[in-house]
Amino acid sequence: MPQDGLSVKKEENFSEWYNQVLDKAEVTDMRYGVKGFVVIRPWGAMALEKMYKLYEAALQKRGHKPSFFPIVIPEENFKKEASHIENFSPQVFWLEQLQGEGKLALRPTSETAMYQMYSLWIRSHRDLPLKIYQRANVYRLETKATRPLIRAREFYWLEAHAAFATKAEAEEQVLEDIKTTEEVMHQKFGVPFLPMKRPQWDKFGGAEYTIGSDVMMPDGKLIQQPSTHLLGQHFSKVFNVKFKDEKGKEEYVWQTCYGPALSRILASVISMHGDNNGLVMPFCIAPAQIVIVPIFTKENKTKLVKECEKIKEKLEKENLSVELDDREEKRPGEKYYEWELKGVPFRLEIGEKELKQKKLTLFVRDTREKTNISLAKVTQLAKLGEEYDKRLLAKADKFMKGKIVDCFDKADIKQALEDKKIARVNFCSTEKEGISCAEKIEKDFGAEVRGTLGSKSEKPTGGCAICGKSAKVVVYLGKSY
Amino acid sequence: MPQDGLSVKKEENFSEWYNQVLDKAEVTDMRYGVKGFVVIRPWGAMALEKMYKLYEAALQKRGHKPSFFPIVIPEENFKKEASHIENFSPQVFWLEQLQGEGKLALRPTSETAMYQMYSLWIRSHRDLPLKIYQRANVYRLETKATRPLIRAREFYWLEAHAAFATKAEAEEQVLEDIKTTEEVMHQKFGVPFLPMKRPQWDKFGGAEYTIGSDVMMPDGKLIQQPSTHLLGQHFSKVFNVKFKDEKGKEEYVWQTCYGPALSRILASVISMHGDNNGLVMPFCIAPAQIVIVPIFTKENKTKLVKECEKIKEKLEKENLSVELDDREEKRPGEKYYEWELKGVPFRLEIGEKELKQKKLTLFVRDTREKTNISLAKVTQLAKLGEEYDKRLLAKADKFMKGKIVDCFDKADIKQALEDKKIARVNFCSTEKEGISCAEKIEKDFGAEVRGTLGSKSEKPTGGCAICGKSAKVVVYLGKSY
Numbered sequence: 001m002p003q004d005g006l007s008v009k010k011e012e013n014f015s016e017w018y019n020q021v022l023d024k025a026e027v028t029d030m031r032y033g034v035k036g037f038v039v040i041r042p043w044g045a046m047a048l049e050k051m052y053k054l055y056e057a058a059l060q061k062r063g064h065k066p067s068f069f070p071i072v073i074p075e076e077n078f079k080k081e082a083s084h085i086e087n088f089s090p091q092v093f094w095l096e097q098l099q100g101e102g103k104l105a106l107r108p109t110s111e112t113a114m115y116q117m118y119s120l121w122i123r124s125h126r127d128l129p130l131k132i133y134q135r136a137n138v139y140r141l142e143t144k145a146t147r148p149l150i151r152a153r154e155f156y157w158l159e160a161h162a163a164f165a166t167k168a169e170a171e172e173q174v175l176e177d178i179k180t181t182e183e184v185m186h187q188k189f190g191v192p193f194l195p196m197k198r199p200q201w202d203k204f205g206g207a208e209y210t211i212g213s214d215v216m217m218p219d220g221k222l223i224q225q226p227s228t229h230l231l232g233q234h235f236s237k238v239f240n241v242k243f244k245d246e247k248g249k250e251e252y253v254w255q256t257c258y259g260p261a262l263s264r265i266l267a268s269v270i271s272m273h274g275d276n277n278g279l280v281m282p283f284c285i286a287p288a289q290i291v292i293v294p295i296f297t298k299e300n301k302t303k304l305v306k307e308c309e310k311i312k313e314k315l316e317k318e319n320l321s322v323e324l325d326d327r328e329e330k331r332p333g334e335k336y337y338e339w340e341l342k343g344v345p346f347r348l349e350i351g352e353k354e355l356k357q358k359k360l361t362l363f364v365r366d367t368r369e370k371t372n373i374s375l376a377k378v379t380q381l382a383k384l385g386e387e388y389d390k391r392l393l394a395k396a397d398k399f400m401k402g403k404i405v406d407c408f409d410k411a412d413i414k415q416a417l418e419d420k421k422i423a424r425v426n427f428c429s430t431e432k433e434g435i436s437c438a439e440k441i442e443k444d445f446g447a448e449v450r451g452t453l454g455s456k457s458e459k460p461t462g463g464c465a466i467c468g469k470s471a472k473v474v475v476y477l478g479k480s481y
Numbered sequence: 482m483p484q485d486g487l488s489v490k491k492e493e494n495f496s497e498w499y500n501q502v503l504d505k506a507e508v509t510d511m512r513y514g515v516k517g518f519v520v521i522r523p524w525g526a527m528a529l530e531k532m533y534k535l536y537e538a539a540l541q542k543r544g545h546k547p548s549f550f551p552i553v554i555p556e557e558n559f560k561k562e563a564s565h566i567e568n569f570s571p572q573v574f575w576l577e578q579l580q581g582e583g584k585l586a587l588r589p590t591s592e593t594a595m596y597q598m599y600s601l602w603i604r605s606h607r608d609l610p611l612k613i614y615q616r617a618n619v620y621r622l623e624t625k626a627t628r629p630l631i632r633a634r635e636f637y638w639l640e641a642h643a644a645f646a647t648k649a650e651a652e653e654q655v656l657e658d659i660k661t662t663e664e665v666m667h668q669k670f671g672v673p674f675l676p677m678k679r680p681q682w683d684k685f686g687g688a689e690y691t692i693g694s695d696v697m698m699p700d701g702k703l704i705q706q707p708s709t710h711l712l713g714q715h716f717s718k719v720f721n722v723k724f725k726d727e728k729g730k731e732e733y734v735w736q737t738c739y740g741p742a743l744s745r746i747l748a749s750v751i752s753m754h755g756d757n758n759g760l761v762m763p764f765c766i767a768p769a770q771i772v773i774v775p776i777f778t779k780e781n782k783t784k785l786v787k788e789c790e791k792i793k794e795k796l797e798k799e800n801l802s803v804e805l806d807d808r809e810e811k812r813p814g815e816k817y818y819e820w821e822l823k824g825v826p827f828r829l830e831i832g833e834k835e836l837k838q839k840k841l842t843l844f845v846r847d848t849r850e851k852t853n854i855s856l857a858k859v860t861q862l863a864k865l866g867e868e869y870d871k872r873l874l875a876k877a878d879k880f881m882k883g884k885i886v887d888c889f890d891k892a893d894i895k896q897a898l899e900d901k902k903i904a905r906v907n908f909c910s911t912e913k914e915g916i917s918c919a920e921k922i923e924k925d926f927g928a929e930v931r932g933t934l935g936s937k938s939e940k941p942t943g944g945c946a947i948c949g950k951s952a953k954v955v956v957y958l959g960k961s962y
Contacts, residue, residue: 031601032594034585037551037667039598042613045547066526070635071618077514095587096575098622103516106576113513117520120512126810132523137552141579154551192642212952287529 005341009276015220018271019148025199025279025342027270028148030341036146036153043268043342046287046321050267051189051262054284058184062176064133064160069113071136074099075371076102077112080238084111091140093153105201106139107299111206111231111257114161116238122253125165125245129173130253133160150223150481156263162344163241163253170230170254174211178455185225185260190282190393191215191268192400193225194422196451196476199430199438204257208232211454216403220420222450222480225268229447267307268397272396273366274424279343280366282392283385290315290381291339295302295332295351307355311348311378318379328342340458345388348373366391373402404476409465410444413477417445420480426471437466441477450476486822487600490757495700500629508751508759509629517627519632524823525747527802528767529637532670532743532750533616536639538677539665543657545614545641547614550594552617556584558593565592568686571791572621574634587620591873592687592738595642595925596720601735604734606646606726609647610654611734618809630748630960631704631962638743645733651735655692658709658739659936663693666741668707671873671886672696672749673881674706674894674901675792677932678956680911681918689713692935696749701901703931704961706742706749710854753877760824761847763873764866769804771796771862776813776832788836792829792859799860821846826869829854847872885957890927890946894958898926904958906951909945918947922958931957 006024010017022028031067040048072095079085093106107113114132122130137153146152160177163168165353178195185191193213203210207229214222235241236252244250273280283289290313296304305326315322323344332349339347344467349361358375366388375378405416409421417422429436430452438449452458452473460471483809487505491498503509508525537547553576560566574587588594595613603611619636628635641658645651666672674694684691687708695703717723717733720848726732754761764770777785784844786807793803804825806816813830820828830842839856847869854861886897888904897904909915911933917931933939933954940953 029601031597032551032598034551034553035582038551039551042546042548045549045615048549049547065523066530067523068521068526068529068637069514070513071620072515072518072635074515094577096577101516115511117513120510139552156549192797229718322815467805 008279010218010274014217016395017274018267021270021274021278021341022148027266027279030148036142038148040156040263043287047269047281047285048262048266050265050285050287054188055184055262056133056135058180059073059133059158059160060417062131062180063129064162064178067132067134068136069107069117071105071107071112072104073113073116077116078105080112081206081235083234084206088111091142093139093141106134108138108140109257109259110134110136110138110159111235112239115235115241115303116162117254118161118236118253119239119241122241122243125243126385127260128165128243128250128253129162129169131160131162133158134472147481148271148384149263152263152400154263155261157259157261157355160258162256162258163236165231165245165251165253165254166245170232170256173256174228174230175455177226177256178211178213178236180258181226181260181346185213187266187393188282188284188389189265189269190389190396191225191265191272192396192406194450195454195475197454198227198451199434199475200432200447201435201438202449202451204229206231206234208234212451214450214476214480215272216400216478217268217271217481220283220417220479222422222448222478223264223268224480225265226258229256229259230307231255257326263476272399273392274343278341278370280392281343281345283345283389287321288339288342289321289385290346290348291323291335291344292333292348292350293325293332293339295349296326300352301326301328302366304350304355308350309474311350311360311375314379318382320382320385320444336363345385345396348378349411362388364388366395401430406478407465408462413441413445413465415449417447417477419477422450422476423447424474424476425465425471426460426462427475428467428469429472430475431472437464445477445478447478447479450478450480452476486818487757487759490586491699491755495698498559498755498757499748502751502755502759502822503629508747508760511629517623517632519629519633521637523807525767527624528750528762529743531768531836532747532764535669536741536743537614537616539661540639540641541616543661544610545612545643547625548613548615548619548700548953550588550591550598550615550862551903552588553585554588554591554594556586558597559586560592560686562716564715565687573621574620574622588617588737589621590740591615591617591619591640592639592642592716593720594773595724596716596736596773599642599644599717599734600720600722603644603722603724606724609646609724610643610650610706610736612641612643614639628962630744630751633744633820635744636709638742640742642715643737643739645726646726646732646734648713648735651713651737655709655711658707658722658737658852659692659694662707662709662741666694666746666749668874669763669765670745670746670750671870671877672706673752673878675931675957676935678911678935679708679884679932680794680915680930680956681913682916682919683930683932687712689715689716693932695931695957695961697755697881697903697959698962701898701960703903703961704745704749704783706746707739708738712736712738714898717931734914753880754873755824758802759822759851761873762824762826762868763772767826768802769820769823769825770825770866771829772804772816772825773829773831774806774813774816774820776830778805781833782809782880782932784808785831785833785836786941789831792856794832795860796862799863801863801866817844826866847876850889853855888946888958890944894922894928894946898928898958898960903931903957904928905955905957906946907941907943908954908956909948909950910953911956918945921947927956928958928960931959933957
């Protein structure tokens with residue numbers, strides 16, 4: 001258990017707060033000794049498992065079926081799609097080649113592992129749509145400074161790959177993916193995002209277009225969360241994924257892929273909700289949703305703990321995750337402190353008086369308020385948990401609201417970024433011809449053109465805020481991870 | 482969906498039967514193109530997921546907590562324990578070394594990844610026992626012929642690593658691990674096993690002793706399923722995993738590890754229960770437990786399917802996994818055939834007559850019998866599923882019973898092995914001095930000394946069946962994968 005609390009404030013030094021909270025709440029351990037690889041400790045692993053469960057349920061509900069593909073990708077597969085190679089080659093871990101065998105990459109993403117199989121599985125329009133996902137870790141050779149869960153070489157992720165008979169269906173899938181992000185990451189985990197259709201120069205290698213989900217971190221920097229890609233027929237043509245339509249004519253399939261990195265989403269969950277007392281875990285993914293702390297003396301310990309065990313069982317029957325902290329070597333106050341640091345939503349304090357009156361003391365992590373709850377109604381904590389998550393969501397939405405500032409010139413942009421906000425500006429183009437303006441933004445402000453709104457189209461009302469030429473799009477600028 | 486049935490009989494050509502059933506029931510796809518790596522298709526992945534869920538629940542119930550460790554192991558860690566290196570070095574996939582960074586192995590197992598962290602986490606007797614497991618794939622450079630799920634280079638597995646203050650507690654853990662295998666693999670998945678304490682020359686690299694679970698396959702060969710190892714203090718001494726006992730004295734911890742490979746267990750599940758019509762999946766891990774096949778005409782399809790959807794919903798409310806097969810391009814008979822091949826425990830056939838009489842036709846996969854079930858009592862299928870699993874278990878136990886034959890000389894042994902049985906013999910020793918007799922057995926019969934019974938001790942009653950010298954142990958000999 002953690003020995004001490006946080007020595008910095010989140011609002012004063014977010015970066016150090018983040019490292020401390022991961023460490024002291026025992027989410028990860030950064031001492032593994034290999035750049036970009038961290039150990040995920042039980043507290044982090046249990047949260048991740050719950051996140052996987054909710055995310056996979058959402059994918060399955062929409063017709064994606066689980067599969068598992070090998071971690072290794074033969075070099076010749078990997079190199080089939082030209083812009084995919086260009087994008088990913090520098091990021092690939094290669095295995096030492098075995099005598100008499102081909103060269104193998106550790107998957108940085110699985111298009112080139114999966115689509116050769118799609119070409120075997122898809123024959124007819126009746127085989128479509130094919131919607132398959134896998135839970136798998138992917139590996140990317142990050143050379144810049146790494147940060148636990150945020151910028152790593154090992155990602156705990158999901159990838160959903162779909163194939164369709166028509167482009168319209170594929171585009172529909174891209175929108176569905178954004179809905180999945182909305183349903184899970186925003187509505188359940190309480191992390192709001194901006195769906196950003198990336199500029200052409202920033203799309204996924206092998207895609208027609210990419211829509212990324214940008215999440216604002218407390219330090220004002222954006223982090224890319226799940227992105228979805230319209231792959232079009234780029235991969236189906238090189239992997240020969242064809243189907244016979246109803247008239248018997250052969251066509252290439254239209255494809256999409258969607259990749260939530262759950263370890264990185266966990267970073268946003270922690271950053272969004274945590275406070276100066278530590279983690280604040282959403283109820284729906286908290287490793288322990290409720291901790292019971294019996295306040296005992298030597299004389300009444302056995303009896304009291306027994307009663308607490310009964311309460312624990314009662315709660316567990318409602319599918320709640322419960323810890324009972326009956327350690328003798330820690331005083332109740334120390335325990336309170338630890339479980340707050342670990343972000344447990346509800347704490348029940350139970351002494352002899354409480355038991356007699358059948359009224360327990362309930363501490364609520366987000367509001368840090370103490371109230372009472374009658375012993376008979378203790379299973380209402382499930383319901384209170386839903387309300388708790390709604391509060392976290394509302395607070396996160398409030399944080400995000402007002403972060404987007406309309407800017408009309410460079411001075412506006414400079415101010416917005418200094419205020420840790422996102423600048424919304426008229427911009428010449430997110431096609432190739434806009435690159436020079438984007439480079440200017442990067443050079444002058446250390447910020448990026450994150451893209452145009454992916455969920456609806458916005459019309460520009462003036463000239464490009466950088467070059468003054470006619471603006472084709474409204475883009476969002478921000479600093480990023 | 483599969484196009485055709487099995488062209489061989491399980492009892493006549495098990496090896497071909499196995500390949501066909503994996504392929505035609507769409508469990509795996511062997512065409513990935515890299516030796517030892519297969520694709521696990523949705524039907525296999527859904528079964529694996531259910532197996533993970535049951536196995537992890539059993540581990541968690543016994544106090545193991547989930548964690549995730551990096552897939553890469555620094556060379557210097559990997560090489561710390563001498564016999565571990567000797568055992569695993571030839572089996573390691575290495576990554577191409579990066580400039581300025583150390584050499585990294587893909588984990589073949591995670592002792593050397595985890596125990597450096599244990600040395601940081603364990604300080605006091607209060608930190609013990611430490612029981613951590615991870616769900617992770619491991620990689621072993623198999624050079625012999627590989628077989629899907631059976632002998633592969635990628636294992637879907639779990640590994641539980643525990644540390645204790647005393648040797649007695651560690652030995653207790655080894656027995657608990659065997660109980661976990663019994664509870665999950667045998668009682669739930671219906672796969673009986675022999676717990677075999679391996680001869681010294683066949684133990685895990687770095688262990689004091691190893692108890693493997695030997696499962697008999699239909700071809701009379703044994704396959705090693707979960708093994709548990711008493712690591713003693715071999716690793717704690719080289720990784721410096723120490724604790725202060727209650728008197729403040731520093732001691733090295735005692736360790737155990739336990740490794741179920743779920744992909745390989747799936748191979749045994751399929752081999753044990755399948756028949757000449759295809760898979761027979763245990764109810765508790767069947768990807769679909771029930772398939773509903775509406776028998777419709779063009780006229781009544783809409784109405785009938787709607788009724789079937791209601792039944793499906795009703796069943797799903799009971800947490801049952803249900804498929805509704807309303808495809809128009811297949812006749813009911815073809816559908817029956819396919820779902821039998823895929824091993825779905827229960828099939829409900831529903832036509833207009835059945836609906837009117839509120840009595841559905843129920844086909845049961847293992848017995849292949851058709852009965853009726855009233856529409857009102859359809860949720861009793863959960864209960865029937867438990868009985869179904871008990872029947873599979875009883876049948877598997879019956880298969881295993883009588884497989885062990887007491888043998889007193891070479892002729893007996895030869896006969897037993899020809900009969901695809903396990904020879905139980907008096908044997909000189911499973912310590913070093915027994916190696917020459919073991920080699921003789923391998924040379925003369927192509928069989929192995931699998932070990933002594935791990936669950937209880939058996940006394941020999943005569944001389945060694947090979948050399949005739951005094952026998953210290955009773956061992957089990959068998960052919961193996």
